[in-house]
Structures are given as C-alpha cells and as structure tokens.
Amino acid sequence: xxxxxxxxxxxxxxxxxxxxxxxxxxxxxxxxxxxxxxxxxxxxxxxxxxxxxxxxxxxxxxxxxxxxxxxxxxxxxxxxxxxxxxxxxxxxxxxxxxxxxxxxxxxxxxxxxxxxxxxxxxxxxxxxxxxxxxxxxxxxxxxxxxxxxxxxxxxxxxxxxxxxxxxxxxxxxxxxxxxxxxxxxxxxxxxxxxxxxxxxxxxxxxxxxxxxxxxxxxxxxxxxxxxxxxxxxxxxxxxxxxxxxxxxxxxxxxxxxxxxxxxxxxxxxxxxxxxxxxxxxxxxxxxxxxxxxxxxxxxxxxxxxxxxxxxxxxxxxxxxxxxxxxxxxxxxxxxxxxxxxxxxxxxxxxxxxxxxxxxxxxxxxxxxxxxxxxxxxxxxxxxxxxxxxxxxxxxxxxxxxxxxxxxxxxxxxxxxxxx
Amino acid sequence: xxxxxxxxxxxxxxxxxxxxxxxxxxxxxxxxxxxxxxxxxxxxxxxxxxxxxxxxxxxxxxxxxxxxxxxxxxxxxxxxxxxxxxxxxxxxxxxxxxxxxxxxxxxxxxxxxxxxxxxxx
Numbered sequence: 456x457x458x459x460x461x462x463x464x465x466x467x468x469x470x471x472x473x474x475x476x477x478x479x480x481x482x483x484x485x486x487x488x489x490x491x492x493x494x495x496x497x498x499x500x501x502x503x504x505x506x507x508x509x510x511x512x513x514x515x516x517x518x519x520x521x522x523x524x525x526x527x528x529x530x531x532x533x534x535x536x537x538x539x540x541x542x543x544x545x546x547x548x549x550x551x552x553x554x555x556x557x558x559x560x561x562x563x564x565x566x567x568x569x570x571x572x573x574x575x576x577x578x579x580x581x582x583x584x585x586x587x588x589x590x591x592x593x594x595x596x597x598x599x600x601x602x603x604x605x606x607x608x609x610x611x612x613x614x615x616x617x618x619x620x621x622x623x624x625x626x627x628x629x630x631x632x633x634x635x636x637x638x639x640x641x642x643x644x645x646x647x648x649x650x651x652x653x654x655x656x657x658x659x660x661x662x663x664x665x666x667x668x669x670x671x672x673x674x675x676x677x678x679x680x681x682x683x684x685x686x687x688x689x690x691x692x693x694x695x696x697x698x699x700x701x702x703x704x705x706x707x708x709x710x711x712x713x714x715x716x717x718x719x720x721x722x723x724x725x726x727x728x729x730x731x732x733x734x735x736x737x738x739x740x741x742x743x744x745x746x747x748x749x750x751x752x753x754x755x756x757x758x759x760x761x762x763x764x765x766x767x768x769x770x771x772x773x774x775x776x777x778x779x780x781x782x783x784x785x786x787x788x789x790x791x792x793x794x795x796x797x798x799x800x801x802x803x804x805x806x807x808x809x810x811x812x813x814x815x816x817x818x819x820x821x822x823x824x825x826x827x828x829x830x831x832x833x834x835x836x837x838x839x840x841x842x843x844x845x846x847x848x849x850x851x852x853x854x855x856x857x858x859x860x861x862x863x864x865x866x867x868x869x870x871x872x873x874x
Numbered sequence: 875x876x877x878x879x880x881x882x883x884x885x886x887x888x889x890x891x892x893x894x895x896x897x898x899x900x901x902x903x904x905x906x907x908x909x910x911x912x913x914x915x916x917x918x919x920x921x922x923x924x925x926x927x928x929x930x931x932x933x934x935x936x937x938x939x940x941x942x943x944x945x946x947x948x949x950x951x952x953x954x955x956x957x958x959x960x961x962x963x964x965x966x967x968x969x970x971x972x973x974x975x976x977x978x979x980x981x982x983x984x985x986x987x988x989x990x991x992x993x994x995x
Binding site: 673 | 887
C-alpha cells in the first residue's frame with residue numbers, strides 16, 4: 456500500500472499537503488505543501504482541531520480509521536482566510552496520515568469570486584486608468600493653459616511696457632505742445648502788441664501829414680496853384696492808402712490774436728446786401744461796370760456777426776471792382792445749400808495766376824497782384840482778413856479763377872452760426 | 875470864445891491843432907506832458923480838454939481820471955492814435971466825453987469840440 460510505505464520525511468519533501476497525526480489527534484509532522492497551504496498562522500498548531508473545522512464525530516472517525524476515511528471540512532488558515540478542503544486519512548503505523556485536497560467546487564466558487572473580484576478590480580483599474588487619463592489630459596490642459604497664461608502674461612507685460620513708453624512719449628509730446636503753444640501765444644501777443652504799436656506810431660505822424668495837407672488843400676496855407684493842388688492830392692491819396700494798410704494790419708493782428716469775438720445775431724442778409732449795393736454803386740459807376748445781385752427766394756435770416764459779414768462781402772465786392780477792367784461785369788448771388796448759405800462773388804476781371812492761388816489768403820501776397828493793374832491800391836491783407844472772418848464763423852471760402860477771364864469767390868457760412 | 879486845454883506831446887500835432895483852433899476862433903492853452911496837463915487843468919478855467927492818450931510821463935488815461943476827480947464837469951475829449959473799439963469803450967467808460975481817432979479831419983475836430991462844449995453847458 457503506497458500510503459503505508461510513504462514516510463513523513465519523504466512526504467515532507469513532496470508538494471502534497473499532508474499531516475502526520477497521532478491517534479489522539481496531536482499533529483506530529485507537517486509537509487512543505489501543507490505548511491504552504493496553512494500559511495503563516497498566528498495561533499499555534501497543536502491538534503487536528505486547530506487545523507480542521509470537523510465535527511467531533513468526524514474527527515473521531517478520522518482518527519479511528521483503520522483503512523481509509525474521507526470527508527469535507529474547512530482548513531483554518533490565517534485568520535479570516537479559510538479554505539474548504541477534502542480530507543483523506545489513512546493509517547500509518549500507530550499514527551494517521553491526513554492528506555488535504557482542495558474542494559474543487561469551493562475552489563471553483565473561490566476562483567469565481569476571485570474572478571468577480573478581479574474583474575471588479577479590472578473595472579476599477581480601467582475606471583482608474585480612465586480617471587488617470589482624464590486627469591492626465593486635464594493636467595496637460597492645465598499645463599497648456601498655464602503656459603498660455605504665462606505667454607499672455609509676458610505679452611501683456613510687454614504691451615504694458617509699450618503703453619508706458621507710449622504714455623511717456625505722449626506726455627513728452629504734450630509737454631512740448633504746451634511749451635510750443637505758450638511760445639506761440641507769446642509770439643501772437645508780441646506780434647499783436649507790435650502791430651498795435653506800429654499802428655500808433657504810424658497814425659501819429661499821419662495825423663500831421665494828412666492834417667497839414669488837408670488844410671493846405673482847403674486853402675488855409677494860402678492860394679493854391681494847380682500843380683500844388685496835384686502834389687497835395689497825391690500826398691493825401693498815398694497817406695490814405697498808408698492809413699488803410701495800418702488799419703487792416705491792426706484788424707488782422709486782432710483777429711489772429713483771438714481777441715476779436717463774434718457777436719452773433721439773426722442777420723437779415725437782404726438788408727446787408729442792399730447796404731453793400733449802395734456803397735458799391737459809385738465805385739462800379741466810376742469804372743463803368745455792372746453789379747448784378749441775385750438773391751434766392753425766401754432766404755431765411757442767417758446767424759452771424761452782422762458787421763463781419765458785411766466786411767467779408769464788401770472786401771470781396773471791392774476786390775472784384777478793383778481787379779476788373781472798365782466795362783466789366785460783377786455779380787453777387789446768394790442761395791441756400793444743404794444747411795449753408797452760399798455767397799458767390801463773380802467778376803470778369805484779370806483773374807489770378809494758378810501759381811498764386813495757393814497763397815491767395817496769406818498776408819501781403821496780393822501785393823504782387825496789384826502790379827498787374829495800374830492805379831489799383833491794395834494792402835495785401837484784405838483776403839487774409841476775409842479768410843479769418845469766415846473761419847471764425849465756421850465757414851469756408853473757395854476761389855475759381857482764369858487769368859483774363861475772371862474770378863469767382865464762393866463763401867459758405869453755416870445757417871445756425873458756429874456750433 | 876471857448877478856451878481849450880490841449881495836452882499833446884507831438885510838436886507838429888500841437889502846431890496843427892493850434893492852427894485849426896485859431897482858424898475856427900477858439901482860444902487855447904498848450905500842455906506838452908501829462909503832469910503839465912493836470913496842473914493846468916486844475917489851475918485854469920477851460921471849456922474843454924483835448925487829451926492825447928500816449929504821453930511821455932503819465933498816461934492820458936491817468937490824466938483823465940485825475941481831471942475827472944478835480945473837475946467833474948469839465949468836458950474831456952480823447953484824441954489818440956490808438957485805433958480800436960476797446961480803447962474807445964474804455965475811455966468813454968472812464969468818463970471821457972468824446973473820442974477822436976487820429977488822423978483827425980479838421981471839420982471833425984471842430985464839430986466834436988463844439989458839440990461837446992454845447993452839451994456840457
């Protein structure tokens with residue numbers, strides 16, 4: 456009988472889990488396989504009762520076996536980890552050899568449980584892996600965002616630096632502008648004071664020149680000869696011209712210094728033009744010209760400075776008169792145009808060279824023009840004054856001219872006065 | 875015969891005024907500076923003062939205010955080469971009776987003098 460010849464020592468080297476037990480139930484020897492199966496137990500193993508969960512009857516039957524005994528029980532392993540096993544006991548001399556075989560059904564159940572646990576673990580792992588993946592993605596995303604943010608931060612700080620630089624540049628530019636403006640204002644003030652002084656200094660001697668000449672022409676200095684009268688008349692005319700220049704210079708200086716203010720009122724344009732026609736009539740007649748005035752029907756009142764409007768129109772009309780040969784035609788047309796009142800002063804005069812047009816409204820430019828027409832006196836300031844007066848009203852002036860054909864000066868003034 | 879005090883520093887203008895006043899039958903006294911004008915205005919009896927604004931010592935405007943205080947009813951006509959409406963408004967507000975801008979025509983001078991003296995009577 457194989458069981459009988461197997462020694463415990465021989466068995467101990469086998470992988471088979473088996474115990475050598477005395478008839479009174481003490482555990483005498485344990486094979487390697489059995490030790491592995493029992494595992495690391497905390498409580499000591501002294502008897503079969505410490506190893507197997509057998510009923511008292513089964514245990515007695517097993518220990519009393521003379522041939523062979525088999526049964527099922529639970530093997531106490533480590534705490535909380537017991538295994539259902541099958542036992543086969545055989546007598547060996549006075550002792551009993553107990554073989555332990557694992558209960559296959561139990562093993563199957565255990566394996567199924569393990570499988571379930573395993574798949575649960577797998578699921579959990581998969582879930583964890585998913586979570587880990589999500590976390591990793593989230594982390595990547597966060598890292599990307601952090602990178603982007605740091606780039607943005609750099610960009611913003613670069614922009615902030617640039618803005619700061621620009622701000623400093625603007626502040627510098629502003630300082631320079633303020634300085635330049637103060638300088639300009641000072642220059643305007645000096646210029647204005649200069650013109651006022653000049654005007655005074657010229658007017659004082661003109662007073663005696665014109666006064667003595669006038670009195671002499673009136674015979675207060677004794678009888679006049681025709682030659683003396685001719686001489687004195689020339690002195691008077693030249694003095695008047697000089698006085699006119701001085702007056703316009705002072706006017707322009709006042710306009711340029713910004714000290715002249717607009718006195719806006721509701722102006723009856725028709726009345727202003729009637730006044731103008733009356734003043735122009737003798738000048739037009741003297742040069743055998745015609746002066747045609749065309750007013751659009753139902754012209755409303757214009758919000759403007761009446762005296763300055765009159766000055767604008769008189770200046771343009773008297774220019775037309777001066778720069779048009781005898782027998783020429785002058786005209787003034789007034790009409791409404793998209794919220795503006797438009798004045799066209801036209802002549803069939805000598806016109807203006809295209810090269811002169813860009814400088815027409817600058818001070819003293821017209822002095823060159825006057826040479827073209829003998830006997831015409833001009834201060835060269837009239838159009839500069841006109842331009843200033845129109846600017847003050849928020850209007851504009853344009854000129855069209857063809858040499859030897861004539862000129863048209865068009866003025867637009869806002870209907871409601873300057874905003 | 876009306877007696878005019880002329881305060882004018884320019885000799886040629888003084889001469890012109892003198893000849894014009896004489897031609898139109900006015901009596902006159904000349905002052906060449908502001909101080910002289912103030913002194914003469916306070917001392918003598920005049921029907922009007924013809925006063926220049928720009929004077930070598932004290933300003934014509936100051937002469938005007940002194941004369942106004944000393945002789946409130948004495949007509950003062952400002953005759954100046956300062957050509958601006960501001961100046962005219964200023965001197966009229968300061969108590970001047972009339973304002974003449976140089977160059978002044980003979981008839982204008984005589985008319986203003988006669989009218990001013992007439993109104994003051």
